[in-house]
Amino acid sequence: MRYPFADRVKMFKSSAVRELLSIIQQGDVISFAGGLPFEDYFPIGEVEKAYQKVFASGKSSLQYGLTEGYLPLRSWLSDSMKTKGIESKADNILLTTGSQQAIDLFTRVMISPGDVILTENPTYLAAIQVFQSFEAQIVPVDGDKDGMDPEDLEQKMKKLRPKFVYVVPTFSNPEGKVWSNERREHLLKLAYKYNVLIFEDDPYGEIQFKQDQTYTPLAAMDEGRTHVMYTSTFSKTVVPALRTGWVTGPYQVIRMMAQAKQCADLHSSSLDQQALYYLVEDFDLKGHIEMLRVEYYQRMTIMQDYLKSIPTSSISWVEPQGGMFLWVTLDEQVDTTQLLMEAVKNGVAFVPGAPFYVGNPQLNTLRLNFTHSTPEKIKLGMDRLALVLSKLQSGTESPIIV
Amino acid sequence: MRYPFADRVKMFKSSAVRELLSIIQQGDVISFAGGLPFEDYFPIGEVEKAYQKVFASGKSSLQYGLTEGYLPLRSWLSDSMKTKGIESKADNILLTTGSQQAIDLFTRVMISPGDVILTENPTYLAAIQVFQSFEAQIVPVDGDKDGMDPEDLEQKMKKLRPKFVYVVPTFSNPEGKVWSNERREHLLKLAYKYNVLIFEDDPYGEIQFKQDQTYTPLAAMDEGRTHVMYTSTFSKTVVPALRTGWVTGPYQVIRMMAQAKQCADLHSSSLDQQALYYLVEDFDLKGHIEMLRVEYYQRMTIMQDYLKSIPTSSISWVEPQGGMFLWVTLDEQVDTTQLLMEAVKNGVAFVPGAPFYVGNPQLNTLRLNFTHSTPEKIKLGMDRLALVLSKLQSGTESPIIV
Numbered sequence: 001m002r003y004p005f006a007d008r009v010k011m012f013k014s015s016a017v018r019e020l021l022s023i024i025q026q027g028d029v030i031s032f033a034g035g036l037p038f039e040d041y042f043p044i045g046e047v048e049k050a051y052q053k054v055f056a057s058g059k060s061s062l063q064y065g066l067t068e069g070y071l072p073l074r075s076w077l078s079d080s081m082k083t084k085g086i087e088s089k090a091d092n093i094l095l096t097t098g099s100q101q102a103i104d105l106f107t108r109v110m111i112s113p114g115d116v117i118l119t120e121n122p123t124y125l126a127a128i129q130v131f132q133s134f135e136a137q138i139v140p141v142d143g144d145k146d147g148m149d150p151e152d153l154e155q156k157m158k159k160l161r162p163k164f165v166y167v168v169p170t171f172s173n174p175e176g177k178v179w180s181n182e183r184r185e186h187l188l189k190l191a192y193k194y195n196v197l198i199f200e201d202d203p204y205g206e207i208q209f210k211q212d213q214t215y216t217p218l219a220a221m222d223e224g225r226t227h228v229m230y231t232s233t234f235s236k237t238v239v240p241a242l243r244t245g246w247v248t249g250p251y252q253v254i255r256m257m258a259q260a261k262q263c264a265d266l267h268s269s270s271l272d273q274q275a276l277y278y279l280v281e282d283f284d285l286k287g288h289i290e291m292l293r294v295e296y297y298q299r300m301t302i303m304q305d306y307l308k309s310i311p312t313s314s315i316s317w318v319e320p321q322g323g324m325f326l327w328v329t330l331d332e333q334v335d336t337t338q339l340l341m342e343a344v345k346n347g348v349a350f351v352p353g354a355p356f357y358v359g360n361p362q363l364n365t366l367r368l369n370f371t372h373s374t375p376e377k378i379k380l381g382m383d384r385l386a387l388v389l390s391k392l393q394s395g396t397e398s399p400i401i402v
Numbered sequence: 403m404r405y406p407f408a409d410r411v412k413m414f415k416s417s418a419v420r421e422l423l424s425i426i427q428q429g430d431v432i433s434f435a436g437g438l439p440f441e442d443y444f445p446i447g448e449v450e451k452a453y454q455k456v457f458a459s460g461k462s463s464l465q466y467g468l469t470e471g472y473l474p475l476r477s478w479l480s481d482s483m484k485t486k487g488i489e490s491k492a493d494n495i496l497l498t499t500g501s502q503q504a505i506d507l508f509t510r511v512m513i514s515p516g517d518v519i520l521t522e523n524p525t526y527l528a529a530i531q532v533f534q535s536f537e538a539q540i541v542p543v544d545g546d547k548d549g550m551d552p553e554d555l556e557q558k559m560k561k562l563r564p565k566f567v568y569v570v571p572t573f574s575n576p577e578g579k580v581w582s583n584e585r586r587e588h589l590l591k592l593a594y595k596y597n598v599l600i601f602e603d604d605p606y607g608e609i610q611f612k613q614d615q616t617y618t619p620l621a622a623m624d625e626g627r628t629h630v631m632y633t634s635t636f637s638k639t640v641v642p643a644l645r646t647g648w649v650t651g652p653y654q655v656i657r658m659m660a661q662a663k664q665c666a667d668l669h670s671s672s673l674d675q676q677a678l679y680y681l682v683e684d685f686d687l688k689g690h691i692e693m694l695r696v697e698y699y700q701r702m703t704i705m706q707d708y709l710k711s712i713p714t715s716s717i718s719w720v721e722p723q724g725g726m727f728l729w730v731t732l733d734e735q736v737d738t739t740q741l742l743m744e745a746v747k748n749g750v751a752f753v754p755g756a757p758f759y760v761g762n763p764q765l766n767t768l769r770l771n772f773t774h775s776t777p778e779k780i781k782l783g784m785d786r787l788a789l790v791l792s793k794l795q796s797g798t799e800s801p802i803i804v
Contacts, residue, residue: 001597001628003655004565006536007514012661034466042464048457055450062444062641064436097499097667104666108535112409130665133510134408163406195403226403239464241673253405259414263532264506265499269671271643 011132013355030381031349032303035173035324036372041292042239043283050279054271065270067262069095069246073277077246080280084205085220086230088248094257097268099203099245102231104130105257105264106164106199106247111136116162120148122356122365124173124201127166136163140358145318147183157194164197164229170215171204171323174356174367178321184218191227197253198222202232203245204323206289209297213321219248226250234276236324237289242272293322299370299378300326306382310389326368327353334392336366342391348384413534432783433751434705437575437726438774443694444641445685452681456673467672469664471497471648475679479648482682486607487622488632490650496659499670501605501647504633506532507659507666508566508601508649513538518564522550524729524758524767526575526603529568538565542760547720549585559596566599566631572617573606573725576758576769580723586620593629599655600624604634605647606725608691611699615723621650628652636678638726639691644674695724701772701780702728708784712791728770729755736794738768744793750786 054061068074074090081088096102103126111117113135119128121140131138141156142149147169156162165187169179179187191198200218208215219230229249234242247257261267279285300319303326307315314331330336336352343349353365370378456463470476476492483490498504505528513519515537521530523542533540543558544551549571558564567589571581581589593600602620610617621632631651636644649659663669681687705728709717716733732738738754745751755767772780 001652003599003652003658004512005658006510006512006517009511009658009661012658036466039461039465042461044457044461044464047464048454051453051457052450055446055453059441059444059446062446062449062643063441064438064637064642097670100665101667108408109411110406110408115408126664126668133662133665197405235466240466241464241671243667243669243671250403250405256405256407256411256414259411260535262528263502263535264666265503265645266528267645268499269643269645269674271674272671 008133008135011135013129013132029344029347029349030373030377030384032368032370032373032381032385033349033351034372035369037236037240037324038295038371038373041295043279043288046279046283047239047275050275050282051271053278054274057274061271061274065267065273067258067267069093069268070270070273070277073273073280074246076277076280077248081248084217086217086248087225092225092251092254093246093248094254094261095268095273096231096245096247096261097243097265098235099201099231099233099247100126101261101264101268102245102247103127103199103201105260106229106253107131107134107136108260109253109256110163110197116160118153118156118160118162118165119358120167120172121358122174122353122362123166123358124168125355127201128356128358131166138358145177147179148187150183150186153187154190157190157196161194162196164199165191166199166201167218168201168204169218170202171207171320173204173323174325174351174353175318175327176320176323176325177318177327178215181216184216184221188218188221188227196227198228200228200230202230203236205232206237207293207296207324208322209293209300210321229253237285237292238276238279242276243268244272244276296324296371299373299375302375302378303368303370303382306379306386310386312390315389324369324371326370328366328368329362330364330366330389330392332364335363337363339366339388339392343385343388346384346388348381348388350385410535410537413537415531415534431746431749431751432775432779432786434770434772434775434783434787435751435753436774437771439638439642439726440697440773440775443697445681445690448681448685449641449677451684452677453673455680456676459676463673463676467669467675469660469669471495471670472672472675472679475675475682476648478679478682479650483650486619488619488650489627490621494627494653494656495648495650496656496663497670497675498633498647498649498663499645499667500637501603501633501635501649502528503663503666503670504647504649505529505601505603507662508631508655509533509536509538510662511655511658512565512599518562520555520558520562520564520567521760522569522574523760524576524755524764525568525760526570527757529603530758530760533568540760543567547579549581550589552585552588555589556592559592559598563596564598566601567593568601568603569620570603570606571620572604573609573722575606575725576727576753576755577720577729578722578725578727579720579729580617583618586618586623590620590623590629599629599631601631602633604632605638607634608639609695609698609726610724611695611702612723631655639687639694640678640681644678645670646674646678698726698773701775701777704777704780705770705772705784708781708788712788714792717791726771726773728772730768730770731764732766732768732791732794734766737765739765741768741790741794745787745790748786748790750783750790752787
């Protein structure tokens, strides 16, 4: 039978890279591809204790819960976000299945086919997929290491009247970039001027390597809490398997998203939400994040030192100040999708940059994750990658040059 | 700010009934409204043990999982469904956040605005909401106690070329109805003839009161596994808080739904899925379901005996053979939405039938849940409801007559 799919599935892209990466997970390949946290740091004992508390609280903990999510956890989040300057009542918070669901539900309530979304370029791959799946017109805004280009942004806001601007301003995926406070203020000013919502995706904000700078979330600058939706997650700082993220913003939008969530899944796992509540109540989350910052910084440094050691001028990157990724640009004749095959043969993997782009991709880019592997594995994997990259430099690997 | 929502949110309906019901949850009102299982029967000790096993399996249990869901649980489901005659490989199964998400993802990949879906009438409220949110044209098919009317069904299949037919053939929500095997076969024959997919929603199939009859799932009749999507859930038989459902069907459709799920939330809680796997491996689920059948049958009987005792001919219902609901029809001048307010004043609640209808609702219907309350509470609540209904009969409560 030929199945009569909806028009929107034409926008689903089967990713050759994803297929390749899923295959290599089985072999002896060191992967810098996935955006995974390091497993040894998962506070498994504390998570287990938290579940024990849920079960000790009685059988009603196993009943259906609220679409909006477990209230004590939302109240905790309301307090916790205050320390970042974000004012938000528990009623203005929706718990989601990871922050991915927050992106999806927001897009679902905002976007009709053809509506415009402004984004950075490159930007988070799975956000692009969501926007495409709702048939949005995704328009990239020019940018540099400090954020979106002010002129291009204003011109596009004015001319295209986007439904929203999607940004990952703090230690972005894939670039590991952080916006300057000036650019943040400027974006917000334009949002007020043109009455456009901002969707601030902040999964990595806590993983800041050095504390010499303060990056204010856009949501904290939005004093009336009228123009910024803010999403984050416990996946990077606690554990991913709990799949618990949250989103906060104007009540009217959160209400609409809750109605969409009722359609989507009634509610996320309330057992996980309850366990997280007991966990954050008892656990030294701040100290845990402090440890992650130190460890992940160390790993980033090891990886970066290898990149520095490769004797060529055709590799460039900006040192990330936080997050989980190193974004590398190679000689502009290189196609990293083809380079990946060569790398896998040599026992190392990364994600080619192309799928992170809206429109014409920069084919000579790649993303390296430094959080998932031990320092030893990073060294071994970077040895292998360095070999591939130096061969490339010597020009003996013709198939990878486009 | 006026938020520029997508066109599809115009289809979101804020439900006055839902608001009312959420308020009464706080008072001394006995509620037969929600479709909740009985908490005392939750196997909390076994669930806790299952989680202990997950944690004992190591830290990788807390890492990101597959979009399709935890493979050992899918394999277990593949075996388990065989006992119902449903052939399905693990690869053809997608784990979801409750079966609600299965309905949502399937609709998302099938429906463009204006596409036709055929349904029973009345049918599952939250399925209607999903279909509306994707701007489907929902067309009800005439039916009786045995299922959809064969002629009306064929006429509408032929004329309207629906994208799919949505059915809850076994102990439906809200009617508690079960389709005859003849009607099932007939629906499937038409699906082949007109090349239309069937979406079989089966959350209640296991809760069959007497074992004197066998109702074959449509998916088991679909030998080539080409035309029937089948979804079910652990929410009614184990516990709801784990939010784990599944859907199976043709690989091509399941693949497309997995791509949609990647957008929607990357994956559901893998901790819950792993715990469920350990639970079903060890736990006497069959015996547990057997106990539920006996207990829920007893409660249904108590509730039904009260209905029988009300001295009037203007109350009618069909005795359910399974499931969680009694569907009651009153004198046709009664509007149960208004009756609900009267009932709540008397300390008892139900769901008015109207929101379960597509198109013109039958306002004189209501749904009673008999699984969530103890026999004692059922007696007390039905005493209160009987009082309201007899007053109604005597005609002294004019505001509730439309």
